[in-house]
Amino acid sequence: MASTGVNVMRWGALAFGVFYGFSHQTSLSSQAKATAAQHEYDRKAKLIDQAKAEFKKKTMPQDSKTQGGGIITDPNDPKFDLEAYLTQVQAQS
Secondary structure: OOOHHHHHHHHHHHHHHHHHHHHHHHHHHHHHHHHHHHHHHHHHHHHHHHHHHHHHHHHOOOOOOEEOOOEEOOOOOOOOOHHHHHHHHHHHO
């Protein structure tokens, strides 16, 4: 038969192992939740940045003298190029 001291050591080791396993599992779970929350936050921040860029692109004021590819369409402008303007109009047609 095993002595009383050996049985106490066995039960103590078992209790310690259960406690350690529970605390370690809790630690791993909280780290996983924190990592998932950080990834979700980063994903949302990226989507917000993309939406801001698209909104800026959409609402950016167009220069009244230029269109599309930067060709000047105002005939009163000294830098007006009739050939480039006609080429652009032909390409759009």
